[in-house]
Amino acid sequence: MDERITELARRSVTDSVYQLDKAATVEMARRLERDRVEDVRKLREDVIKPIADRLEKVEGRPAMSLARWLGVVTVGLGLVALLIQAYGTLRGAK
Numbered sequence: 001m002d003e004r005i006t007e008l009a010r011r012s013v014t015d016s017v018y019q020l021d022k023a024a025t026v027e028m029a030r031r032l033e034r035d036r037v038e039d040v041r042k043l044r045e046d047v048i049k050p051i052a053d054r055l056e057k058v059e060g061r062p063a064m065s066l067a068r069w070l071g072v073v074t075v076g077l078g079l080v081a082l083l084i085q086a087y088g089t090l091r092g093a094k
Contacts, residue, residue: 064072
């Protein structure tokens with residue numbers, strides 16, 4: 001059966017049509033490869049590079065700035081003062 005189909009195809013499709021189809025297939029494969037390469041380059045430029053730059057900036061900064069540390073220390077001292085006052089109030093209420 002396969003031989004008959006192959007023979008029918010050989011008789012119905014001329015060499016020039018086959019060669020044109022083969023050339024179109026090769027050209028389409030080249031175009032798809034160019035598009036893929038271009039899309040990868042564009043993805044790197046538009047998405048990955050800005051993320052990498054931003055990550056680099058974040059890594060360059062200290063985890064907590066001096067102002068943030070001062071804020072944490074101030075809140076901590078405020079809580080300690082509040083606990084001391086509450087302890088004094090409870091002791092005096094007895």
